[in-house]
Every structure is written in structure tokens, then in C-alpha cells.
Amino acid sequence: xxxxxxxxxQVPFDTTSLISVFWIxxxxxxxxxxxxxxxxxxxxxxxxxxxxxxxMKDKSRKEAIEYLVSVGKAPNDPTQxxxxxxDYVTIMPVDIDPAGLVGKIDHxxxxxxxxxxxxxxxxxxxxxxxxxxxxxxxLEVATSLNMIHKIVRHFYLLGKKTNSYFTLIQLxxxxxxxxxxxxxxxxAVDSFKMGQPVGDGIGPVVVSKLMAGKEKRVVAKDTVxxxxxxxxxxxxxxxxxxxxxxxxxxxxxxxxxxEEMGVKPSAIVMIDAALKLEGEKTGEIAExxxxxxxxxxxxxxxxxxxxxKNSIPLYAILVKQxxxxxxxxxxxxxxxxxxxxxxxxNRVIEEKTKEGDEVLVxxxxxxxxxxx
Amino acid sequence: xxxxxxxxxxxxxxxxxxxxxxxxxxxxxRAFVVGDYVTKEAAKCxxxxxQTRVSLVYAESSxxxx
Numbered sequence: 352x353x354x355x356x357x358x359x360x361q362v363p364f365d366t367t368s369l370i371s372v373f374w375i376x377x378x379x380x381x382x383x384x385x386x387x388x389x390x391x392x393x394x395x396x397x398x399x400x401x402x403x404x405x406x407m408k409d410k411s412r413k414e415a416i417e418y419l420v421s422v423g424k425a426p427n428d429p430t431q432x433x434x435x436x437x438d439y440v441t442i443m444p445v446d447i448d449p450a451g452l453v454g455k456i457d458h459x460x461x462x463x464x465x466x467x468x469x470x471x472x473x474x475x476x477x478x479x480x481x482x483x484x485x486x487x488x489x490l491e492v493a494t495s496l497n498m499i500h501k502i503v504r505h506f507y508l509l510g511k512k513t514n515s516y517f518t519l520i521q522l523x524x525x526x527x528x529x530x531x532x533x534x535x536x537x538x539a540v541d542s543f544k545m546g547q548p549v550g551d552g553i554g555p556v557v558v559s560k561l562m563a564g565k566e567k568r569v570v571a572k573d574t575v576x577x578x579x580x581x582x583x584x585x586x587x588x589x590x591x592x593x594x595x596x597x598x599x600x601x602x603x604x605x606x607x608x609x610e611e612m613g614v615k616p617s618a619i620v621m622i623d624a625a626l627k628l629e630g631e632k633t634g635e636i637a638e639x640x641x642x643x644x645x646x647x648x649x650x651x652x653x654x655x656x657x658x659x660k661n662s663i664p665l666y667a668i669l670v671k672q673x674x675x676x677x678x679x680x681x682x683x684x685x686x687x688x689x690x691x692x693x694x695x696x697n698r699v700i701e702e703k704t705k706e707g708d709e710v711l712v713x714x715x716x717x718x719x720x721x722x723x
Numbered sequence: 724x725x726x727x728x729x730x731x732x733x734x735x736x737x738x739x740x741x742x743x744x745x746x747x748x749x750x751x752x753r754a755f756v757v758g759d760y761v762t763k764e765a766a767k768c769x770x771x772x773x774q775t776r777v778s779l780v781y782a783e784s785s786x787x788x789x
Contacts, residue, residue: 545755545757556761556779594760680781681781681782720780721760
């Protein structure tokens, strides 16, 4: 008769065999359950990131409400109105027929901007333009963080519900960059509340020096222009109206100057902040051609269109910085680039135009804390 | 003095306003105060008594560089 116990006793259970059995078991388990294990780790990782985003979102909302009450002197508790504001959506136009799309986007965005300013104005018991513009920016930051949190939460819950390994892994890989952007937005709150110039305002800083002491005229919504001279050239310099936290409408302004005021510029020079690549130094200056302006693309389209139609060369001077540096208080390296940018601007004007020419110079960016 | 966290989270950034005399070019660095903005009229120049203006507002790390 077969004796099982005698067979077992004959199997050599030495240490090497035990380790081999363990490894074979480990390989079998990881072969079948690897994705489940990784999904579990990804869920934990995303959950921690999501909690951080929630803290950031709540903090920015609280800061915005506090600013409206303490500085804006809101007569009533603005909490409920702010919460409604955070969930307000802007529906972009349909793009299956792209003809005239930029005009439609411009219309929707302008309507939204006007609505935001009107609502913020109604919340406050004062109409100081600096306070109103800072309130607008604080609410925009809170809205952005609210939206980031909602989108991340959506994919986290969707991945969890459907047990989708690839959804969770993609989200886990993106989380460090999402947190970095959210952190930059939250840090911007302090600079906005204090009315300090941000890194993005380097273009307006350079242009404000050219405008100092000159007569200003409004050429588009929140956008002002002055005339000055440099080595026999007539300069038309424009920027957003500071020290409010405005970006203005440089596209509309340039079109008006060229097509309605009859100015025939030999060159348009745009000065703006540009996102640096990792490894590049903050405050480095880059030159180039083309419309140096970010945003949704409406202003860029308008500038490119008027430049192309009138055969005006577009030159760009860019100051490199990270996203954090662009939306928080201006760093020394960026501020000190202003004089170098002026030298580059003068050289570009001298090289690309001749005496008697007209030149349009635009300082692009948020002009908080930078008057003219 | 206004201060914000630095990029590395360990250092604090201190914010300064630079007052510049348009006549003699003398620059004075002082702590930023709420209400300061670029081109704002500031104190009289200590060298030539002309009206100075805020020419820059920037932040630098509280950690000594280098």
C-alpha cells in the first residue's frame, strides 16, 4: 500500500529547496496578481495626492473669501456666491466648422470676463480697480484649483470603480506634475493679495520705463498706449493698464493702432515671459520672431492676422522662467533682466528699422503692481 | 516685511522695493510695503533731493547665496 508519509519524509526539505519553493510561489502570485497589486499602490498614491489637492482648493477658496471681506469690505457674507462662482462653466463654441472660430471664442471669453468683473464688483462695497482686479484673480485661482481637484477625483473614482489599471497608472504618473502646477497656483495667492508684481509682468515692467512721464491713452479694454522716440524712430508702446492685475487686450490694441489710427509700423516688437525648459536659467533672455503671447490663442491670432495683412515683421524678446516663477512674486533674476531686455530692444530697433520709421512695442503679461 | 515660501520650500523669499532717482540714478533698496508698485512716487533722493520712483519690486531668497 502507498504510504504518503514515507514519500513526504523522503523529500529533501533543505534551505535551498525552501527558497526555491518561495520564489516559484512569488513568481506565480506576481504573474497573476501584479496588476492588482500595482493598482492598489496607485490608488493609495493618487488618494494622497487628491487629499493634497483638496487642502489646496479649500485654502484658495478661504483666502479669496477672506480678501473679499477684509480688503474688499463685502457688505454681505460672500461665501455662497463664491461657491456658485467656483462651479461656473464657460462653454467653448463648436469646432466642427472651424471657420470664424476665433471670433466665437473671443466672444465667449469676453462675455465671461465681463460677467466676472461685474459679479466681483457687485460683491464688494468699493470699486477700487486694483482691489476688484485682485479679487478677480483670486477667484480665478480658486476656480482653477477647484477644477483640477474635480477632474483628478473623477478619474480616481472612475479607475477605482472600473478597476481600470491603465487609467490609474496614467493618473499616478501625472500626479507629480499636477501637484506642482496646483502648488504654483496656491503660491500665487500670496503675491496677488499683496499686489506684488509677478514674473509674468516682466514685459510690462520694461515697457513701463518707456511710458513713464508720457501721455497715456486707452486703446482697448484695460490697455494703454504712449508715444515716445528712440534714435529718430517713433515708438508706440503699449501694455495693460497697471497697477491692476490686468492682461489687457493687446490683440485688439495692435489692430486698432494699425488699422484705425493709421500707424504704419516697420516692426512690432513683443516682450513677454516664456516658460523655461528644465535646465535653463531663470531670467535668461531669448530672441525670436513671431507673436510672443500666451493665453487661449485669440490675441495671438489677432496679432498674427494684422501683421500678415500689413506685412509687418513680428519680433519677440522672451524672459525665461518656470510656471511657479511666472505667477508668483517676481524673482530678482527676472527683475534684473529688465535692463538687459531694454538693451536688446534698442538693438532690435536699430538693426531692423531706420530713422523716421514707426515701431510698435508691446509689453505682454499680467501688469499687477506695475503702473506706467 | 512681506515674505513668501521659496521654490525649494526651505528658504523664504523676502520682497524688496527699489527706489531710483531719475536725475542722479541713485538706487535705494527697502522692504516692500503693501501699496508699492512700479513707477510709484517714493521718498526724496538722499543725494540730490529729487523725487524718486519705485523702479522694481522683486523677491530674493533669505538664504545667503553661494
